[in-house]
Amino acid sequence: MNPSLPGRSALADAPRVVVKIGSSSLTGADGRLDLDRLRALVDVLAARRARGQQVVLVSSGAIAAGIAPLGLPSRPRDLATAQATASVGQGLLVARYTQAFAAHDQRVGQVLLTAEDLIRRQHYRNAQRALERLLTLGVVPIVNENDTVATDEIRFGDNDRLAALVAHLVRADALVLLTDVDGLYDGPPSRPGTALISEVHGPDDLAGIEVTGRGTTIGTGGMVTKLDAAAIATGAGVPVVLTAAENADRALAGEAVGTWFAVTGRRTSTRRLWLAHAARTSGRVVLDDGAVTAITVGKRSLLAAGITAVEGDFEPGDPIELAAPDGAVVARGLVAYSAAEVATMLGKTTDELRDGHGWTAPRAVVHRDDLVVVKRA
Missing domain, CATH: 3.40.1160.10 (Acetylglutamate kinase-like)
Incomplete structure (x- = not known):
């Protein structure tokens, strides 16, 4: 003590x-x-x-x-x-x-x-x-x-x-x-x-x-x-x-x-x-190794380019889990898009989202202000 x-x-x-x-x-x-x-x-x-x-x-x-x-x-x-x-x-x-x-x-x-x-x-x-x-x-x-x-x-x-x-x-x-x-x-x-x-x-x-x-x-x-x-x-x-x-x-x-x-x-x-202690999350997104490092070490927002898969059914503003390639949850956050929208964005850069979706300023999937790391990379 x-x-x-x-x-x-x-x-x-x-x-x-x-x-x-x-x-x-x-x-x-x-x-x-x-x-x-x-x-x-x-x-x-x-x-x-x-x-x-x-x-x-x-x-x-x-x-x-x-x-x-x-x-x-x-x-x-x-x-x-x-x-x-x-x-x-x-x-x-x-x-x-x-x-x-x-x-x-x-x-x-x-x-x-x-x-x-x-x-x-x-x-x-x-x-x-x-x-x-x-x-x-x-x-x-x-x-x-x-x-x-x-x-x-x-x-x-x-x-x-x-x-x-x-x-x-x-x-x-x-x-x-x-x-x-x-x-x-x-x-x-x-x-x-x-x-x-x-x-x-x-x-x-x-x-x-x-x-x-x-x-x-x-x-x-x-x-x-x-x-x-x-x-x-x-x-x-x-x-x-x-x-x-x-x-x-x-x-x-x-x-x-x-x-x-x-x-x-x-x-x-x-x-x-x-x-960090959410009673229930609505789904999860799986990240590549680069995205895991970016959000846990670099304290960056999660962009679509670093997402490899989406699980569950969530809407904008819902709490979701952010998982590493091995399935370990590394962070939680409030998602800016629905699960259906994220599924169409997997692995795409900001430029690709502008061209493919017509979005002039695509938002981060989870902004760093709405994200908490629960396990370091």
């Missing part, structure tokens, strides 16, 4: 924290909101706010909150019903938070985000300004993914990932992930002999760890998504605490509960951070 880096004890006085709570920690077995659980969390966060510290709450639970009012037997599986359920549940969820914080004479503001809000330059600046202004005004932002309009093709994928990106967006001093287990174990917590891992200082500390890929039937995430979120946040300079919701007060006080993930990297741009 680098002694110059702050440890978990610094969390007690951290000026700004992002707290994420999952659906399973807010609802009962029947899928309804458990108001006692919600109020217990609010009591902890309100006490922190009363001390002059700033809190951003990333809360799951919109779809879960809408299940019972709509008379659904379980979490909907199709996108349209999930969106409708989120629309009903989000209002109920925020109303409950508003009432709970009002008991402490504190205000909340709803912030619904989509992946578009963090990858489009103007959008993420708007989101950043809105969150900063809410915090300056003494408001607790309640953040959730905008499930009503989000699509499978371009979304965060889960609120753990969203929380990590929001922590970076607001330059938080720490991210606290609250769940239904008290930390990261070296195997399934229910299995005899497994042990809690109190600190993680890098990927090597996770070698051989056995985790599950899915959480409860109410939530969408499992321990895998929380480890992904921790990797995103710590790689961007934000330390993480993972623990059970009932440990929220102790975690925020800097006590040794749950699992502490130490910082592993420095802050970068939010949109590049999202691209």
Whole structure:
């Protein structure tokens, strides 16, 4: 451990924290909101706010909150019903938070985000300004993914990932992930002999760890998504605490509960951070060796001349993978053309595109400002 880096004890006085709570920690077995659980969390966060510290709450639970009012037997599986359920549940969820914080004479503001809000330059600046202004005004932002309009093709994928990106967006001093287990174990917590891992200082500390890929039937995430979120946040300079919701007060006080993930990297741009950890890409293009070197070493835009193949079905603005000849993904980026258009451009120079397509100024297939390298050549 680098002694110059702050440890978990610094969390007690951290000026700004992002707290994420999952659906399973807010609802009962029947899928309804458990108001006692919600109020217990609010009591902890309100006490922190009363001390002059700033809190951003990333809360799951919109779809879960809408299940019972709509008379659904379980979490909907199709996108349209999930969106409708989120629309009903989000209002109920925020109303409950508003009432709970009002008991402490504190205000909340709803912030619904989509992946578009963090990858489009103007959008993420708007989101950043809105969150900063809410915090300056003494408001607790309640953040959730905008499930009503989000699509499978371009979304965060889960609120753990969203929380990590929001922590970076607001330059938080720490991210606290609250769940239904008290930390990261070296195997399934229910299995005899497994042990809690109190600190993680890098990927090597996770070698051989056995985790599950899915959480409860109410939530969408499992321990895998929380480890992904921790990797995103710590790689961007934000330390993480993972623990059970009932440990929220102790975690925020800097006590040794749950699992502490130490910082592993420095802050970068939010949109590049999202691209590096995109929940889902729409396709890929395969590059020749020269193009791989140009984008990974030369930090150049991707031109059609360096593309040898196109895979998948994507539209302009979609996130795609950029792969080396051996199939290894070396970068991700926002593509300027559809898959059908790229297929007609393979290997062609700018002059050939002008002559063959009649384009006076062909754009790069992926501009360097919309590209992030994930593996060096």
